[in-house]
Amino acid sequence: MNAIEIKGLTKNFGQKQALKGLDMTVPVGAIYGFIGENGSGKSTTEKIICGLLHQTDGSVKIFGREQNDADVRAKMGVLIEAPGCFPNYSVWNNMMLQAANLGITNAEQEVVKVLKMVRMEGAASNKYKNCSLGMKQRIGIAMALLGNPRLLVLDEPINGLDADGMRIMREVLCDLAENYGVTIIISSHILGELEKIATHYGIVRGGKMMAEMTAHELEDSCRTYIALQTKDMNRAKMLLGCKYSRVEEDEARYIRVYDEAAPEEIVSYLYKEGIVVSELSTDKIGLEEYYIDLMKEGRQ
């Protein structure tokens, strides 16, 4: 069974078409990294899943049921854009209000539990409006975790979090998915962080799903490359560029050869041309580079 099954999702905002027949499948228990450029339709899709926007066309099924099934929707946690909190209420009162909204019987214990999970128990008496951006994000996450949700929809949840906050977030989400079978849809531009937790990916562009894959599939499709350094970088790059189809210089001033060439072959070729390779390694491109490549291909 899939937690989310979206078919042909279309959303128009007046003349502007934000989603153009998007398909999406999120398996139960997955941490689904939802990636795309700004304005690609990620947040719109998430808002439709949560029932905050109405689609123009297409179908959304949640755990095999209709999108408007009251039983399923009661088991959703959400953090979209900013947490929905009353600025003049304390963190505690906001949490208790959400607990009341979810009909949690042992509300106080539950609120303490989730606040502890995001390390916010010490700030419970603070007024929400006085909290920093990072604290607000943590509160939003805590709020989404209330009531043991089966599906979490998180839009840019790690924005504004410090390194420790990101680590906590990572641990919490992995624990929820692995030990409690919670399905998590998480959109973020911080791909390096997403790569550490996501089990599935969906890459959206211009309101359409470009690719959906598991983390293993992504790993397989991520090209290997050889990175090397020489004293004469410019000449080496020129020579390799003539022999291999894709040669680039990265930010750390390493030459990358993406073709499936053997390292020995490259070393001996450059040696014959009078260039000594001082450093050489083989590696795979990460999610970020894969995504950038895919976007480039899409544009072309």
Add this chain to the structure above:
Amino acid sequence: MENMKFDKNTFGKRLRTMLSVDFRRMFTMPFLYIMVGICLVMPILILVMTTMMDGSVSVNPQTGAETVIEGFDNVWQIIGTVSNDSTASTEAVAMDMSITAMCNINMLYFIIAVLVCVFVSADFRSGYAKNLFTVRAKKSDYIISKTLVCFVGGTMMILAFLIGAMLGGAISGLPFEMIGFGTGELVMCILSKVVLVSVFVPIYLLMSVIAKQKSWMSILLSMMVGMFLFMMIPMLTPLNATIMNVVLCLLGGVLLSVGMGAISQLTLKKKDIL
């Protein structure tokens, strides 16, 4: 995983949780107490000031026309007027534009609009609507709960005004004598005024749902629409009201709650929440 089970989220449970949220919010909202305070002080000020100015003459410096300011003859005038059965006198009551006819409890039905609009728009302005509507696929519980809670808020304002009127009457030394009506009728009058809140609340709620976070727009729309019903208030809730007046108000309240509630629900269903 094939047979994923979810607890039944019944209408009763949904309404209970929604009411719990709304009552918690309403009674922790300082704005409610400000409004109730205003309703308490307003009749005191009206009664004291009009009694002080009673009989004084103001002269228009340009035309030289003299206007005698008439105050309240007794305390109950600020609650309502005695209606006669004849059509002519009913019309006279409805069209009375004197200060005593305008500055009375009836103007509260406008002030209640402010309470309802501010209360509902706060859901959308703060973003709390996201939390509410994500876990609430059905919008009926939201509408019913808001109607009931705003009705309670409105009733508190009416009752505060009544207490204020008593205090104002005592301070200004106005008589409490009942002319043309009895205690039972006065009780029915107050009851019908309370029940009449349920006629106005669904209208204001619909305007709030349409305007969402724009509270100024919902207040403006509410007052414009409420204006059409305003003239009916003295006729529906006279001082010599009977059980029929209460029943009429109740019927109107139920009909409007159902009708406007259905439109509000449809608005929420068809319009995007964010």
